[in-house]
Amino acid sequence: MTDQASTVNDHDGAPLLEVEGLVKRFPIRRGLFGSGSVHAVEGVDLHIRPGEVLSLVGESGSGKSTLGACVTGMSKPTAGRIRFAGEDVALASRRGRAQFRRRVQPVFQDPRSSLDPRWPIERTIREPLDAYRVGSPADRTARVAELMDLVGLPRHLSARQPRQLSRGQQQRVAIAAALALGPELLVADEPVSALDVSVQAQILNLLDELRNRLKLALLFIAHDLSVVEHLSDRVAVMYLGRIVETGPVERIFASPEHPYTRALIDAIPHADPGRKMSRIRLTGEIPSPVNPPSGCRFHPRCPVAIEQCRTVDPPQTHFDQTHSAACHVAAAGLAQRTSTISALSKGATS
Amino acid sequence: MSALVEFRDVGVDYARRGGIVSAVQNVSLTLEENETFGLVGESGCGKTTLSMALMGLLPASARVTGQLMFRGEDLFAMSESEHRRLRGDEVSMVFQDPATSLDATFGIGYQVAETVRAHRQVSRRESKARALELLREVGIPAAESRYSDPPHRLSGGMRQRVVMAAALANDPSLLLADEPTTALDVTIQAQVLDLLAALQRKHGTTILLIAHDLGVVAQICDRVGVMYAGQLVEVAPVGELFAAPRHPYTRALLDALPSRGRRGRALRVIGGQVPDLSHPPAGCRFADRCPHRMDVCATVPPLATSGAERQIACWLDPATRATAGLAPLPDSPTPNPAVPVGDPS
Ligand SMILES: Nc1ncnc2c1ncn2[C@@H]1O[C@H](COP(=O)(O)OP(=O)(O)OP(=O)(O)O)[C@@H](O)[C@H]1O
Ligand SMILES: Nc1ncnc2c1ncn2[C@@H]1O[C@H](COP(=O)(O)OP(=O)(O)OP(=O)(O)O)[C@@H](O)[C@H]1O
Ligand code: SF4
Ligand code: SF4
Numbered sequence A: 001m002t003d004q005a006s007t008v009n010d011h012d013g014a015p016l017l018e019v020e021g022l023v024k025r026f027p028i029r030r031g032l033f034g035s036g037s038v039h040a041v042e043g044v045d046l047h048i049r050p051g052e053v054l055s056l057v058g059e060s061g062s063g064k065s066t067l068g069a070c071v072t073g074m075s076k077p078t079a080g081r082i083r084f085a086g087e088d089v090a091l092a093s094r095r096g097r098a099q100f101r102r103r104v105q106p107v108f109q110d111p112r113s114s115l116d117p118r119w120p121i122e123r124t125i126r127e128p129l130d131a132y133r134v135g136s137p138a139d140r141t142a143r144v145a146e147l148m149d150l151v152g153l154p155r156h157l158s159a160r161q162p163r164q165l166s167r168g169q170q171q172r173v174a175i176a177a178a179l180a181l182g183p184e185l186l187v188a189d190e191p192v193s194a195l196d197v198s199v200q201a202q203i204l205n206l207l208d209e210l211r212n213r214l215k216l217a218l219l220f221i222a223h224d225l226s227v228v229e230h231l232s233d234r235v236a237v238m239y240l241g242r243i244v245e246t247g248p249v250e251r252i253f254a255s256p257e258h259p260y261t262r263a264l265i266d267a268i269p270h271a272d273p274g275r276k277m278s279r280i281r282l283t284g285e286i287p288s289p290v291n292p293p294s295g296c297r298f299h300p301r302c303p304v305a306i307e308q309c310r311t312v313d314p315p316q317t318h319f320d321q322t323h324s325a326a327c328h329v330a331a332a333g334l335a336q337r338t339s340t341i342s343a344l345s346k347g348a349t350s
Numbered sequence B: 001m002s003a004l005v006e007f008r009d010v011g012v013d014y015a016r017r018g019g020i021v022s023a024v025q026n027v028s029l030t031l032e033e034n035e036t037f038g039l040v041g042e043s044g045c046g047k048t049t050l051s052m053a054l055m056g057l058l059p060a061s062a063r064v065t066g067q068l069m070f071r072g073e074d075l076f077a078m079s080e081s082e083h084r085r086l087r088g089d090e091v092s093m094v095f096q097d098p099a100t101s102l103d104a105t106f107g108i109g110y111q112v113a114e115t116v117r118a119h120r121q122v123s124r125r126e127s128k129a130r131a132l133e134l135l136r137e138v139g140i141p142a143a144e145s146r147y148s149d150p151p152h153r154l155s156g157g158m159r160q161r162v163v164m165a166a167a168l169a170n171d172p173s174l175l176l177a178d179e180p181t182t183a184l185d186v187t188i189q190a191q192v193l194d195l196l197a198a199l200q201r202k203h204g205t206t207i208l209l210i211a212h213d214l215g216v217v218a219q220i221c222d223r224v225g226v227m228y229a230g231q232l233v234e235v236a237p238v239g240e241l242f243a244a245p246r247h248p249y250t251r252a253l254l255d256a257l258p259s260r261g262r263r264g265r266a267l268r269v270i271g272g273q274v275p276d277l278s279h280p281p282a283g284c285r286f287a288d289r290c291p292h293r294m295d296v297c298a299t300v301p302p303l304a305t306s307g308a309e310r311q312i313a314c315w316l317d318p319a320t321r322a323t324a325g326l327a328p329l330p331d332s333p334t335p336n337p338a339v340p341v342g343d344p345s
């Protein structure tokens, strides 16, 4: 498994998407807090390779959707850099930006929000092809049929309106429209959260298949960790605008380094009565991103916080090439393990 | 154990322009004192309808059949005022969206205190003291200073705790919780589930927990009922349901869950769709999607009791067949334990 996963992970070559020092703040003028800003995303680095599934998890308000919106170009970052296939998106020409939009497509939680209720679904899927004048009209018709096959929509549904379809079928239509222009990256914000288990399974299978067949990369935003564990190659955990831990999915679930990641995993209600949730609970709730806590943003809720955590913002510590976390205590643990190992190996050689 | 609630062949239809919706059909089920019973099933299968029947809150368009016994009295035969009195004294409800149960304009403490006063003849002062006690019990930090906060100052998780405090004001013997954690983060969900379990232990309340997340049910329920398209298809103690499901739909549902052993493999999906309940199929409502369907499935399979604690409604199952006077099928399938599929690596 690990071998297979790492060959998937270490796709040859450069990352498809690179995000560096991304910041997104929303100014707020009046209200409870006076003037100030919501620090929705505060200095995020991440990358996705072609064909890779990176999941973004974290509590409500941690900034996942905001980050996703910056990646798809729907929201303009306050600071930082987004590069797609090596090119800085902000510096690109108008044409370059139009190209970027073709190559990166969003998919949302509620399929109805992205489907025009009056249009037959065929028109919804065709619309991006018309907008970008892809091929001849006949080519587009053929492409629509191909896309419907790809996402598993029977062709006899093509004249139906969204309300005449099930939720799962609606989500397939939204995915087909997102795939129309042949994107290399889908940014899927909670695409299965509103679906029943059996429908969710269909969409998860579809996403997995698209990744394999089209080498499509996926930024998958989700709150259901069992879904994340099922689908992802790598996981990034967000807390109050920061990525606090990132690594291969097996590592994150089996041996998380950050106490917040641990808490999220401990809170998973497993569909297995023999496997109860851990008794350890994260107390309190995510604080306001208007005035994030000093030092480590997680310190007011952290069960293992030390004095330093209240004042010093922990830097990212690399546990190996693919796994890093921002935590003083985890970093100290690593330092200790390393010194023990070097002491042991010295002992062994002498 | 003794029965607190007994559904006896309960059916609920909604009248609608152009026909009726058969939302619940032939449900027979007993809720014991002191148990946490989980009701699961996909959207639209009738879970909320069943709990609304119990609360006496069905809309005027609803027609009920059968009997719904609460401590031996038939709720369906009661007058509205009797039902309301019983509900006030014995039954409380927590919904998915706390906003629907709280008034945006009043302080949270005041709202809990008003609920206390609605149930008991007490002074304002006593009701306030009781409200504070309840807010503390559900884990509202600094309850005194938050007493006058309007709901919007609280997070979703905190609001759900306030709703639970109000629900406890009458010291109910039955608490209906309809998707109480669906809108919450996992971390907060875990806190609220702990709270439900703790309240159950402390007060001996019977809890009917409606959920679509099988994980939630696995964590805190004693027994589980599975509904499909308005029919109750299987009931079992939680351990048995997950380890040895007997109804084809229950098995399919468990197979569709992403779980550890299934990484990198396709999930099993259930073909087809939930039937339209304004034109439900005549017999077993799962028949269109069931790989085992037979001729007899065009007749509604009776919900049969099997052993002390299980119920099953499927023509494959010897218990259902025996109830209808049929012999077991020759190659009666041993209920195949679904999952856990081991990791191949
Ligand atoms: N347009 C906006 N104006 C002001 N604040 C915003 C805006 N959009 C998001 N925010 C705030 O930014 C923070 C991050 O929000 P975001 O929606 O990205 O979180 P999320 O992780 O996607 O949460 P959820 O799981 O609830 O979807 C929140 O505090 C949110 O209230
Ligand atoms: N007032 C009503 N009038 C007509 N039909 C209704 C009414 N309320 C519910 N229904 C229908 O009755 C069926 C059962 O609905 P119910 O709300 O009980 O399902 P549920 O299992 O609680 O679903 P969910 O998981 O989505 O909450 C559905 O087909 C629904 O569309
Ligand atoms: S840095 Fe400190 S407060 Fe932050 S997660 Fe680590 S131990 Fe906890
Ligand atoms: S009664 Fe028939 S159709 Fe229904 S679940 Fe059993 S075998 Fe399948």
Ligand SMILES: [Mg+2]
Residues within 6 Å of the ligand: A064, A065, A066, A189
């Ligand atoms: Mg979001």
Ligand SMILES: [Mg+2]
Residues within 6 Å of the ligand: B047, B048, B049, B178
């Ligand atoms: Mg419901």
